[in-house]
Amino acid sequence: MKITVLYGGPSAEREVSLVSGGAVIDGLKSMGHEVFGSDVSPTNLSGLDRPADVIFPVLHGQFGESGELQEILEQRGLAFVGSGSKASRLGMNKVETKKVWQQAGLPTPAYRVIRRGQPIGEIPGSCVVKAIDSGSSIDVYVCKAPAELPAAANSAIEKVLSRHDAVLVEQFIDGIELTVGLLEERPLAPIRIVPKGEFFDFQAKYKANDTEHRFDTGLPANVAEKCRELARSANAVVGARDLARVDIMLDQSNNPYLLEINTLPGFTPKSLLPEAAKHAGIEFGALVDRLAKRAWDRHRKVAAA
Numbered sequence: 001m002k003i004t005v006l007y008g009g010p011s012a013e014r015e016v017s018l019v020s021g022g023a024v025i026d027g028l029k030s031m032g033h034e035v036f037g038s039d040v041s042p043t044n045l046s047g048l049d050r051p052a053d054v055i056f057p058v059l060h061g062q063f064g065e066s067g068e069l070q071e072i073l074e075q076r077g078l079a080f081v082g083s084g085s086k087a088s089r090l091g092m093n094k095v096e097t098k099k100v101w102q103q104a105g106l107p108t109p110a111y112r113v114i115r116r117g118q119p120i121g122e123i124p125g126s127c128v129v130k131a132i133d134s135g136s137s138i139d140v141y142v143c144k145a146p147a148e149l150p151a152a153a154n155s156a157i158e159k160v161l162s163r164h165d166a167v168l169v170e171q172f173i174d175g176i177e178l179t180v181g182l183l184e185e186r187p188l189a190p191i192r193i194v195p196k197g198e199f200f201d202f203q204a205k206y207k208a209n210d211t212e213h214r215f216d217t218g219l220p221a222n223v224a225e226k227c228r229e230l231a232r233s234a235n236a237v238v239g240a241r242d243l244a245r246v247d248i249m250l251d252q253s254n255n256p257y258l259l260e261i262n263t264l265p266g267f268t269p270k271s272l273l274p275e276a277a278k279h280a281g282i283e284f285g286a287l288v289d290r291l292a293k294r295a296w297d298r299h300r301k302v303a304a305a
Contacts, residue, residue: 008039011061079299
């Protein structure tokens, strides 16, 4: 097929997207496709003018993952990989995602939202301070009681509010961190994240070589399976399709809590979804080929209906 890969974009995750895009281009070419890469932005959509059977977006963060690009692709009637604009917009907003999970009876840590200009108020215990609509652990701070509170939390909140209109202050869950990739709405094997630093931040995700990704999670089989099914439900509630990744924290009693969903996971050499797919016997080239073909088949069925 003729496939246009969109990458780059204007967000803080541009650097990650450029690496992901290059990998997807190489993978699709290895499967025999004719591939064109385009660095797109809200002011440069020229890559969409080139005839293509399928568009493969590999943008992360604002514009590329938050629904704007998907809405443009929908309006143009193009076949594209990944979630539609509605699910993308929802999944990008951590607060709105938590709300729909709560409405569906799915567990997620307690939280509050502080908007710019509002008083911060009391910070009752260990918390995670994060931007509401940013990914790759950019603008995320872990503040643990008692030593770091409340000064560290107040400082973190002010830092995030200097760059964003609102901040999410979320209950800190002290335990094992898992991520569950989803391929074609089916959960892959959970991966236990073991960073050498305090948490799985941008450095640990993309720069460091000492972060461990363990398929041997050390969890009882029933707990691991519960997390897989929780990820499936979380994905379904958001309405994500084709690919996604759901992050989960377990407390000391192995009770799982949903943190967030990534509707357009990375494809870098350190990315978790391709790693989980490979663990399931799906090599990188076959993975991106499968996603492109699924997008084309879905588009063809809709056009024929």
